Amino acid sequence: MDAISDYLAMGGFAAYVWPAYVITVGAMVGMIVVTLRDLRRDRKALAELEAQNPMRNARRAARATQTTGIAGPEGDDRIDP
């Protein structure tokens, strides 16, 4: 028990060492969680949109992202209505 509390005290620097580890590891884990949540949400939205008009939308989107990589209005002029 003493060995553990000795270790956790970090030679009197516990108030500096542990917050540093918690902040860094917490930020790194938090960023992964947020990114994966957004990725899942956007994938679901894409699947729903493609299901509404599968053939035409998929072809158009693929071409729009391939020519400019940017899904903006300027990409649309290149696609026939």
Next chain:
Amino acid sequence: MTRKRQRMIYVVAGMVALGFATGLVLFSLGDNLVFFYSPTDVLQKGAPANRTFRIGGLVEMGSVEHVAADQVRFVVTDTANTMKVSYQGVLPSLFREGQGVVAEGRVDAAGVFVAQQVLAKHDETYMPPEVVDALKKSGEWRGN
């Protein structure tokens, strides 16, 4: 291909110009970016009057004198010149003779640097205590 080439030339030329401009700015700023002055700088250029500034160097071996409870006197050296420092307050844990130190304050009438704040400066070596002991034993140690 020519348009890509043209864009590449723009990017490269832009970066060269930017680097050049930054270099000029840094060069002209010069001393204003200095965090502290060495005792030699102060001796050559004179101490700024009525303005606090920082001096930095090593705490001279054997110079630390605890004159009162939290009143300490020591000498800062850059191995060429020295400066006497007096300080009232809590010293950082890394403060020790032979180690780097940065003090902020001003020079009084007697030529003593009266510090309001003392910061310790670490060097770039990282060692466990046993290695320090071993180095001291073998006479290789150049610290304190």
Next chain:
Amino acid sequence: MAGLHRFANPGTFVRISAKVLPWLAGLTAILIGVGLYQALLVAPPEAYQGNVARIMYLHVPSAWNAMMIYGAMAVASATWLIWKHPVADVAAQASAPIGAMFTLTALLTGSLWGKPTWGTFWVWDARITSVTIMLFIYFGYIALRAAIEDGERSAKAGAILALVGSVNLPIIHYSVVWWNTLHQPASVLRAGGPAIVASMLVPLLLLACGFTTYYLTLLIWRMQREIVGRRVRSLRVLQAQG
């Protein structure tokens, strides 16, 4: 040239990255897991600083990676400006928040390290000031990309800002050499070899590599999200037009 263009295709990127991803994620878990174990339990306390020097194992890898990621973002930006590879723009945009996070953790852990050793949480020495400027360039880049809706213009403005800001990188690295600072000179990358014993160098390098593979893993996820997100937005625009 033909080889490079294959990677410029978002479809190709998604296919290749999906294959690499599990390996990168596994490698990251191992490197950071072993690195943290070594940093907290195996490495000895430092002779003068004691256990507080364990903050180094997070502070230094954070700072290195923050700079490395900025460099990657600048290269990706130049690639986009010159060759207009859409994937390069996606990579630059996806890198910025990761780099900003590492800059922030470098500053925060540095502050927690500085208080007990130097005697202050914060000083405006050249190293800390130039890293703080990098943090604000990251923030500015993220805000700029969010503020401009038009994809092409957003990419161009971001790329130019990223390239302009890259002059700061050599300033950060050489700040401890060019000016007197409170920071010590480089311990690892210096002439004459590292000035740090092996038992401390091992966790430092493990975590530095672990943070880099973490960046690559998260980068792939963020790029996948960006590509899917752009497709969703374009479909919504098309749908609105009927």
